[in-house]
Amino acid sequence: MKKEDRPARYIKERKGYFSEAQVDRTKKESKKMSQRIRKEMSSKKVRAKAMSYFDDVMEYGGPRVAELEKFKKGGGKVVGTMCVMVPSELTYAAGARSIRLCSGYYECVHPANELLGDAGLCPMVKSTLGSEMVGANPITDLVDLVVTPATCDGKMKLAEILEDWVDVHIMNLPRVKTGDTTSKTWLAEIEFLKSRLEALTGRSIGKKDIIEQIELYNSAQEVYRDLLEHRKGRRVSITGQDAMLVAQASQMDDVRRWTKKVRELVLELDMMEREGRFVGEEGGARILLAGSPMIYPNFKIPSIVEDSGGTIITDELCTGIRLMSDPIVLESRTMRGVMEAIAEKYFYPCSCPCFTPNDERINRIKMSIKAFGAEGVVFHSLRGCHLNNLEATKIELELKSAGIPMLKLESEYDEGDVEQVRTRVEAFVEMLRARR
Amino acid sequence: MELYMGIDVGAINTKMVLYSPDGGIVAHLSRGTTVDLEGMARSMKEDIMEGFDISDLKSVVSTGQGRRAVGFSDLSRTEITSFARGAFEHDSAVDIAVDMGGHGVRAMRIGEMGIISDFRTNDKCSSGTGCFIDATARALNVDHQKAGEISLLSCSPERVNNTCTVFAESEVVSMVAKGKKKEDILAGLNDMVARRIGALVNSMRSEGRILFGGGVANNAGVVSGLRKVIDRDIVVPERPELVGALGAALLSPGLHRSAPKENEKMEVKRSLWDRILGVK
Numbered sequence: 001m002k003k004e005d006r007p008a009r010y011i012k013e014r015k016g017y018f019s020e021a022q023v024d025r026t027k028k029e030s031k032k033m034s035q036r037i038r039k040e041m042s043s044k045k046v047r048a049k050a051m052s053y054f055d056d057v058m059e060y061g062g063p064r065v066a067e068l069e070k071f072k073k074g075g076g077k078v079v080g081t082m083c084v085m086v087p088s089e090l091t092y093a094a095g096a097r098s099i100r101l102c103s104g105y106y107e108c109v110h111p112a113n114e115l116l117g118d119a120g121l122c123p124m125v126k127s128t129l130g131s132e133m134v135g136a137n138p139i140t141d142l143v144d145l146v147v148t149p150a151t152c153d154g155k156m157k158l159a160e161i162l163e164d165w166v167d168v169h170i171m172n173l174p175r176v177k178t179g180d181t182t183s184k185t186w187l188a189e190i191e192f193l194k195s196r197l198e199a200l201t202g203r204s205i206g207k208k209d210i211i212e213q214i215e216l217y218n219s220a221q222e223v224y225r226d227l228l229e230h231r232k233g234r235r236v237s238i239t240g241q242d243a244m245l246v247a248q249a250s251q252m253d254d255v256r257r258w259t260k261k262v263r264e265l266v267l268e269l270d271m272m273e274r275e276g277r278f279v280g281e282e283g284g285a286r287i288l289l290a291g292s293p294m295i296y297p298n299f300k301i302p303s304i305v306e307d308s309g310g311t312i313i314t315d316e317l318c319t320g321i322r323l324m325s326d327p328i329v330l331e332s333r334t335m336r337g338v339m340e341a342i343a344e345k346y347f348y349p350c351s352c353p354c355f356t357p358n359d360e361r362i363n364r365i366k367m368s369i370k371a372f373g374a375e376g377v378v379f380h381s382l383r384g385c386h387l388n389n390l391e392a393t394k395i396e397l398e399l400k401s402a403g404i405p406m407l408k409l410e411s412e413y414d415e416g417d418v419e420q421v422r423t424r425v426e427a428f429v430e431m432l433r434a435r436r
Numbered sequence: 437m438e439l440y441m442g443i444d445v446g447a448i449n450t451k452m453v454l455y456s457p458d459g460g461i462v463a464h465l466s467r468g469t470t471v472d473l474e475g476m477a478r479s480m481k482e483d484i485m486e487g488f489d490i491s492d493l494k495s496v497v498s499t500g501q502g503r504r505a506v507g508f509s510d511l512s513r514t515e516i517t518s519f520a521r522g523a524f525e526h527d528s529a530v531d532i533a534v535d536m537g538g539h540g541v542r543a544m545r546i547g548e549m550g551i552i553s554d555f556r557t558n559d560k561c562s563s564g565t566g567c568f569i570d571a572t573a574r575a576l577n578v579d580h581q582k583a584g585e586i587s588l589l590s591c592s593p594e595r596v597n598n599t600c601t602v603f604a605e606s607e608v609v610s611m612v613a614k615g616k617k618k619e620d621i622l623a624g625l626n627d628m629v630a631r632r633i634g635a636l637v638n639s640m641r642s643e644g645r646i647l648f649g650g651g652v653a654n655n656a657g658v659v660s661g662l663r664k665v666i667d668r669d670i671v672v673p674e675r676p677e678l679v680g681a682l683g684a685a686l687l688s689p690g691l692h693r694s695a696p697k698e699n700e701k702m703e704v705k706r707s708l709w710d711r712i713l714g715v716k
Contacts, residue, residue: 400554410559417560423501424557427516434517434551 008164010115011133018111018134026136029107034060037297041241046279048272050265051242057249057258058296060105061138064252068142071097077201080143080166081251082128082158083151084318085173085346087190089217089328091147092255093209094197099139100251101146102319103127104298106413108136122384123413124295125154132165139252145200147193149173151354152387169196177348177355187343194339207335214328214338220250220259224324227262230269231313232372235278237269240289240312240320241302247323248296284311285432288374290365291392291409292382293319301380301411304422309429314372316365318352325349353387361391362398369404376432377406378425382413405431437462439492441481442685443509444518444678445473445502448538448566449651451678452480454488455685463488464678473505481508499684501539513687515680516542516555522683523647524550526673531644532637535680536629536652538566543636556636563599564632566652572625575605576618584626586619587657593623599632623657630661637666645669649679 011017038055041047057064068078079091080101091098108130109123115133116126131137149171150156159170171189174182198204227246230237246265250258272278287310294301294317302312315321326349328341351361368374377399381388389410396406407428409421437456444451446469454463465484470476477498485493498509499518506512515535523533524546535542539562547553558565573580587593594616598604604625611621629652637646646668652658653676663670673679 405554419501420560423514423516427514427552427555430514430517431552431555435547435553 006163010161010164014164018114022111023134023136026107026111026130026134030105030131030136031060033105033107033297034058037299040303041245041299044239044279046237046272046277047242048238048265048268050261050268051245053261054242054246054249054265057253058245065138065142068097068099068139072142077144078142079197079200080140080146082146082148082155084323085149085151085350085352086147086171087193087342087346088251088255089210089213089342090190090194090197090205092213092216093205094194094201095203096144096197096201097254098251099143100248100295101128101132101140101143102293102295103131103137104295104413105131105137106298106415108134109413111136120384122152122154122292122382124293124298124382125158125384127413129158129161132162145169145196147171147196149189151175151352152385154384169193173354175354175356177357183343183347186347187340190339190343190346207333207338210338210342211330211333214330214342216255216259218327220255220262221324221327223259223262223266224250226266227269228314228321230266230273233273235282236280236311236313237272237278239279239302239306240287240315241299241306243312244294244299244302244315244317244320245296247320250323280306280311281309283433284309285429286311286313286373286375287429287432288313288365288368288372288377289315289317289320289380290377290395291317291380292385292388293317294380295319298413300415300418301378301409301421304418304425305378305429308422308426309433310378310425313374314368316351316361316368318350321368322351353391358391362395365395365399366402369402374404375435376428377404378409378428379406380409380411383410405435437488437492438494438690439488440494440685440688440691441484441496442518442681442683442687443477443480443496443498443500443506444515444681444684445469445477445498445500445506446515446537446651446680447501447540447562448570449677450476450480450500450502451681452484453678453681453685454484455682457691461678461682464675464681466677469502473502474507477506478508494690495688497684497687499680511687511689513684515540516544516557517552518683518687519649519680520544520546520552520555520683521550521686522679522681523649525682525686526679527645527647527671529645530647530671532640532642533647533649533679534633534637536565536633536648536650536658537680538562538651541565541633541636541650543633543640545640545642554640556639558636561600563601563604564629566650568601568604569625569629569652569655569658571601571605572608573622575608576612576621578618578622581654583622584655584657584659587622587626588619588660590617590619590623592620593627594620596621596624596628599628604628623661626655626657627661627664629655629658630665633658633662634665643668645671647671647673647679649673649676651677653677 077096088098108127111130112126146168328345440455442453452465496509498506498512503512519535542557544555570580573583
């Protein structure tokens with residue numbers, strides 16, 4: 001059913017629900033936040049010049065929005081996703097564009113709080129909802145269809161509420177990774193998504209289209225892996241925040257152009273290292289960032305870590321490295337084989353805490369600790385992110401027995417807790433350095 | 437005489453310690469923290485240095501929430517690192533050091549050489565800390581410094597359930613209205629604080645000795661409550677509020693052992709990772 005024919009569930013009388021003043025304030029504050037974070041990130045003493053391209057892509061109302069607006073005027077369709085488990089390859093193969101909808105804007109939380117009360121819900125979910133409700137972010141206005149798997153409770157209900165505003169396709173994600181029906185269900189869901197995307201754009205997705213996209217995305221991953229190599233050295237030439245920004249830009253940008261720009265960035269990083277230009281302090285504590293997603297511009301935790309003598313050398317976030325890992329392996333080039341390969345990639349490597357069993361996650365964290373030489377783990381959980389909160393205990397125990405200290409942090413979408421978090425991060429960095 | 441200064445700018449009080457390697461703590465000072473942190477710290481420095489030669493002062497290390505506001509300090513360290521260092525100096529056999537201050541409670545596991553291997557702190561809410569005891573003592577019209585002694589007179593402590601400072605105050609008011617005795621209410625409050633500390637310590641899964649410091653450790657009621665909650669060896673220093681400032685003084689760069697070269701450290705680390713992680 002199209003959204004026009006469907007009665008609203010959460011706001012019956014939408015007109016006038018949010019005052020003009022509130023809509024304006026939300027827009028203005030969001031824009032201000034984007035500008036502030038961009039300024040903070042680009043005013044670092046050492047930073048690759050090629051990064052400014054990615055700043056542009058992620059900017060509030062930036063050039064990417066104008067580009068997509070033009071694309072839509074020509075009849076193009078835009079798909080919004082709220083998860084890493086949605087295969088962009090299919091979206092692009094259908095001739096549509098894909099963007100990430102999860103919101104990192106603090107001001108957008110307030111409209112959602114007014115609708116739902118403080119339901120102890122994760123601020124990222126609330127911000128995404130608020131952004132859609134008041135039309136706070138120009139990028140949300142572009143979306144023709146939202147595609148999201150039913151991962152955590154918050155995301156699932158968010159998808160339901162969003163149906164009051166936009167068409168939503170919820171994928172029935174099996175949350176138990178073992179068992180007979182799991183891979184069958186997920187493959188069927190991927191096939192169903194394909195037909196939904198075909199209906200959206202009116203273009204049938206051919207095998208060749210998909211394979212072309214798979215190759216594009218795989219080569220994008222290859223380039224990003226080159227970038228990651230620059231984070232393994234004793235000193236690094238890119239901050240954790242910048243690496244995360246680059247990864248997140250891949251979900252907003254045209255992937256072909258993104259790949260080209262990352263290649264340029266990698267060349268610049270090579271040069272910086274030859275010239276001895278590094279970010280962070282000498283002897284900074286090498287930190288792996290884990291936990292809840294951190295969506296631009298909510299870079300509060302990484303910015304505190306990197307301002308307090310820590311160097312984020314890797315992460316395990318679905319808003320970081322996980323966006324650009326695990327290429328699709330095509331074993332068979334039949335349509336069925338291609339679809340199976342997509343289903344496989346967008347399910348099994350995912351170490352989201354909504355799954356059980358999720359031992360994959362701790363294994364991946366351990367492998368990253370070793371590959372990148374991490375000395376400690378900062379595990380961040382958004383308030384109300386129950387799944388990450390629960391897994392933190394398990395991960396901490398496992399890491400402790402491996403001799404790797406972990407600091408657990410909880411944060412909200414506001415600046416109120418910055419100083420308390422800073423003290424704890426500083427103490428953690430002091431501890432890691434003292435242990436050497 | 438070489439002197440090292442530690443200054444601990446806490447949420448309620450600022451503590452200053454002069455340490456000498458020959459004589460230990462040679463002077464200390466404690467004052468209520470004011471808004472003008474810098475000015476307050478300067479006047480405290482002038483006062484504490486009276487009778488000492490300023491040229492003997494080798495370094496100043498600041499700690500506590502206001503550590504960055506102390507302009508004349510050579511180094512600032514978090515209250516967590518400083519307290520652990522001070523606790524280790526007091527008793528090197530301590531496993532967990534607990535610092536209960538005005539707004540914060542922190543528990544640290546002390547490893548080799550006094551280096552922390554793990555720590556926990558309160559998160560966002562400062563209930564059950566020093567300011568909580570202040571507020572509830574005020575509601576009972578009792579001097580907060582006497583809250584501990586008075587509570588020890590209690591024979592049947594009340595049970596206080598609210599952890600929120602504001603709600604606990606109203607709970608106290610309703611107990612007063614019911615005609616409960618002051619000492620029983622205070623004992624209930626102190627027990628609640630002790631339970632919170634106990635939960636924090638237990639979450640660290642320790643079986644070793646515990647050092648309890650920070651301003652709240654002056655409250656005998658909380659200490660005895662803690663001994664009930666944690667049936668173990670609990671050490672309370674003579675001046676528990678000075679542990680952090682002493683630790684800061686001891687973290688002076690001049691007193692440090694020399695660190696190994698960065699390259700060597702990374703080599704050691706790599707093989708350590710191989711060994712402990714057991715992943716290929």
